[in-house]
Amino acid sequence: MALTRSMMRRAAVAWQKGAGNRIPTTRVVNTAMNDNCPILISPSLVSLDLPEIWPTNSTTHDFPLTCKCSDEQTAAIIDGKSIADEIMLRISCEVRRMKESIGKVPGLAVILVGQRRDSQTYVRNKIKACEEAGIKSLITELPDNCEDDEVLNALSRFNKEPSVHGILVQLPLPQHLNVGKILDLLSLEKDVDGFHPLNMGNLAMRGREPLFIPCTPKGCIELLIRSGLEIMGKKAVVIGRSNIVGLPTSLLLQRHHATVSIVHAFTRNPEQITCEADIVVAAAGVPNLVRGNWLKPGAVVIDVGTNPIEDPGCEHGYRLTGDVCYEEAVRVASAITPVPGGVGPMTIAMLLSNTLDSAKRAYDFP
Amino acid sequence: MALTRSMMRRAAVAWQKGAGNRIPTTRVVNTAMNDNCPILISPSLVSLDLPEIWPTNSTTHDFPLTCKCSDEQTAAIIDGKSIADEIMLRISCEVRRMKESIGKVPGLAVILVGQRRDSQTYVRNKIKACEEAGIKSLITELPDNCEDDEVLNALSRFNKEPSVHGILVQLPLPQHLNVGKILDLLSLEKDVDGFHPLNMGNLAMRGREPLFIPCTPKGCIELLIRSGLEIMGKKAVVIGRSNIVGLPTSLLLQRHHATVSIVHAFTRNPEQITCEADIVVAAAGVPNLVRGNWLKPGAVVIDVGTNPIEDPGCEHGYRLTGDVCYEEAVRVASAITPVPGGVGPMTIAMLLSNTLDSAKRAYDFP
Numbered sequence: 001m002a003l004t005r006s007m008m009r010r011a012a013v014a015w016q017k018g019a020g021n022r023i024p025t026t027r028v029v030n031t032a033m034n035d036n037c038p039i040l041i042s043p044s045l046v047s048l049d050l051p052e053i054w055p056t057n058s059t060t061h062d063f064p065l066t067c068k069c070s071d072e073q074t075a076a077i078i079d080g081k082s083i084a085d086e087i088m089l090r091i092s093c094e095v096r097r098m099k100e101s102i103g104k105v106p107g108l109a110v111i112l113v114g115q116r117r118d119s120q121t122y123v124r125n126k127i128k129a130c131e132e133a134g135i136k137s138l139i140t141e142l143p144d145n146c147e148d149d150e151v152l153n154a155l156s157r158f159n160k161e162p163s164v165h166g167i168l169v170q171l172p173l174p175q176h177l178n179v180g181k182i183l184d185l186l187s188l189e190k191d192v193d194g195f196h197p198l199n200m201g202n203l204a205m206r207g208r209e210p211l212f213i214p215c216t217p218k219g220c221i222e223l224l225i226r227s228g229l230e231i232m233g234k235k236a237v238v239i240g241r242s243n244i245v246g247l248p249t250s251l252l253l254q255r256h257h258a259t260v261s262i263v264h265a266f267t268r269n270p271e272q273i274t275c276e277a278d279i280v281v282a283a284a285g286v287p288n289l290v291r292g293n294w295l296k297p298g299a300v301v302i303d304v305g306t307n308p309i310e311d312p313g314c315e316h317g318y319r320l321t322g323d324v325c326y327e328e329a330v331r332v333a334s335a336i337t338p339v340p341g342g343v344g345p346m347t348i349a350m351l352l353s354n355t356l357d358s359a360k361r362a363y364d365f366p
Numbered sequence: 367m368a369l370t371r372s373m374m375r376r377a378a379v380a381w382q383k384g385a386g387n388r389i390p391t392t393r394v395v396n397t398a399m400n401d402n403c404p405i406l407i408s409p410s411l412v413s414l415d416l417p418e419i420w421p422t423n424s425t426t427h428d429f430p431l432t433c434k435c436s437d438e439q440t441a442a443i444i445d446g447k448s449i450a451d452e453i454m455l456r457i458s459c460e461v462r463r464m465k466e467s468i469g470k471v472p473g474l475a476v477i478l479v480g481q482r483r484d485s486q487t488y489v490r491n492k493i494k495a496c497e498e499a500g501i502k503s504l505i506t507e508l509p510d511n512c513e514d515d516e517v518l519n520a521l522s523r524f525n526k527e528p529s530v531h532g533i534l535v536q537l538p539l540p541q542h543l544n545v546g547k548i549l550d551l552l553s554l555e556k557d558v559d560g561f562h563p564l565n566m567g568n569l570a571m572r573g574r575e576p577l578f579i580p581c582t583p584k585g586c587i588e589l590l591i592r593s594g595l596e597i598m599g600k601k602a603v604v605i606g607r608s609n610i611v612g613l614p615t616s617l618l619l620q621r622h623h624a625t626v627s628i629v630h631a632f633t634r635n636p637e638q639i640t641c642e643a644d645i646v647v648a649a650a651g652v653p654n655l656v657r658g659n660w661l662k663p664g665a666v667v668i669d670v671g672t673n674p675i676e677d678p679g680c681e682h683g684y685r686l687t688g689d690v691c692y693e694e695a696v697r698v699a700s701a702i703t704p705v706p707g708g709v710g711p712m713t714i715a716m717l718l719s720n721t722l723d724s725a726k727r728a729y730d731f732p
Binding site for chain 2: 042197200203205209221233235256261263266267273
């Protein structure tokens with residue numbers, strides 16, 4: 001039986017019935033297209049890019065906690081800070097060994113555009129970590145209203161500078177800048193953030209190895225492995241699909257043979273999908289998005305969120321909170337990363353590790 | 367409460383209890399590592415690549431069909447052949463218009479290594495389709511025992527040849543050849559298969575557009591859209607994660623805002639995950655892997671499998687069968703692609719469409 005137009009319409013109508021309010025109704029497309037139409041009707045991918053706006057006042061946030069959770073803490077706390085410290089110590093030793101052997105140290109260059117407080121904090125922490133590890137750091141600060149060319153010029157200089165082995169363009173950049181064009185220019189051999197599309201392609205494809213794995217995903221995997229938590233064959237849900245965390249984390253978990261589902265702002269009933277996961281990586285950037293009843297009892301929770309929440313009682317007037325409602329999750333999960341002190345320190349340690357690897361590669365230092 | 371070694375061991379043991387037989391037991395890793403260990407314990411990604419062997423005699427194949435399926439056919443058949451024919455007709459018109467306007471036609475070059483019967487058939491079909499559409503085709507055939515250099519030389523010639531706008535290295539290549547090295551040399555502007563890692567990275571990353579989208583995934587999406595089947599917000603399960611179909615299909619569905627899960631050979635209970643999907647794309651290369659009770663009633667099924675099955679009653683001694691048990695699925699799904707005549711013809715149409723786009727780009731022809 002071949003598809004007739006009326007049958008296809010029936011199928012599409014039945015299909016639409018399952019759709020929520022947010023999905024626009026689609027007419028059944030007649031396959032015999034008008035000559036003025038484009039040959040293919042699939043749109044360009046960039047035209048599909050929609051702002052990732054999570055439903056903040058959805059009922060999923062308001063329901064009472066009815067999960068099968070314990071009255072007491074069940075989760076072991078994965079201490080990212082102490083694991084990162086140990087890695088940093090090892091990196092320092094390697095940097096010293098390099099300096100003593102060949103008289104060189106790794107160099108990291110940072111380009112910071114604008115005055116975002118969070119970006120300034122991140123950059124400060126990275127520079128400080130470099131100093132502690134003996135890695136040379138350089139920083140170029142540009143004003144909020146600078147043009148693409150100024151960023152590209154700074155980038156070109158660092159690309160050519162042989163004592164720089166890693167270059168980091170602190171994201172997000174101001175809206176008016178062309179982030180794609182800027183990251184494309186970044187020398188692949190110095191892309192220690194691993195955000196270049198060629199590195200991302202090599203991360204995704206079996207049989208290939210990227211020069212650098214993005215730092216946060218790499219840190220998450222290192223935490224899981226060091227904690228003795230198996231990845232292969234486990235159901236993993238990654239919440240969020242940003243180019244810098246969600247996407248590469250899902251790709252990396254898949255290379256480790258997890259069965260990966262990606263939950264995003266257009267996912268219906270994200271709590272249902274998340275509830276089946278053995279491993280939950282929360283990277284939506286929405287404070288307390290993941291409630292206790294989003295979690296399967298015994299799940300492992302990696303909380304990538306670092307959301308500043310106003311709190312007059314805290315030193316700077318705010319405190320950091322994760323994407324996971326920690327007080328609830330800690331009574332359901334078997335292991336969880338805290339915020340702060342979980343993924344954050346690991347991200348910086350991985351950045352330094354990538355920079356060290358890059359310098360070793362450049363100097364052919366074993 | 368910080369993580370103590372004994373707590374983490376307990377968490378890991380609880381974790382292991384949930385693991386099936388196929389998962390090797392992992393010891394709890396002491397975070398204080400020995401100095402002789404590498405700094406990070408995450409392995410290289412290539413070292414993780416395991417053969418994708420689907421359990422062919424698993425119980426999932428033996429159970430009786432107990433799904434909530436109808437006694438009669440419920441599914442509309444998505445007629446890929448007729449949709450592809452219509453697209454091919456439109457491509458032919460565009461090729462003619464190009465020839466009449468600027469005296470040029472698109473050119474596709476194919477490199478075929480060895481004597482694989484299926485590859486020979488695929489290549490023959492592609493060349494035939496080119497002829498029908500007025501696209502110039504070139505073919506270089508190399509023996510099974512040829513070296514990397516011979517393939518690379520053929521590729522270099524086509525890269526330089528201005529009348530060639532698309533180059534296709536028919537996969538799989540013989541085991542002894544370095545497929546990564548070969549595909550890396552392929553000019554990005556002529557990568558009409560979209561298999562270059564830079565194209566794959568640009569397919570994956572929001573805000574970016576690959577020069578070419580891989581043909582089979584592109585064909586699947588075009589089929590869904592033309593059939594009026596919404597993708598945004600739907601749960602999609604992609605079965606299989608090959609670099610040429612499964613991976614790019616999952617990335618493309620995600621760009622279209624589906625909630626995507628990827629099922630592979632290491633997935634436990636793949637039928638449970640698949641059973642929740644609104645859209646199932648089967649690309650495992652395992653005949654009849656997907657049974658009726660793997661499907662949610664009303665699901666849309668895109669069957670990418672084209673597995674030759676011996677059948678003395680057929681003309682060439684074999685017939686093609688999909689990854690989906692069609693007789694069962696047709697009574698559960700709301701729409702399904704047949705094999706043959708579903709995704710196959712669309713793949714070729716997309717190849718020609720990519721080649722036409724490439725030629726238009728090269729000649730700046732609108």
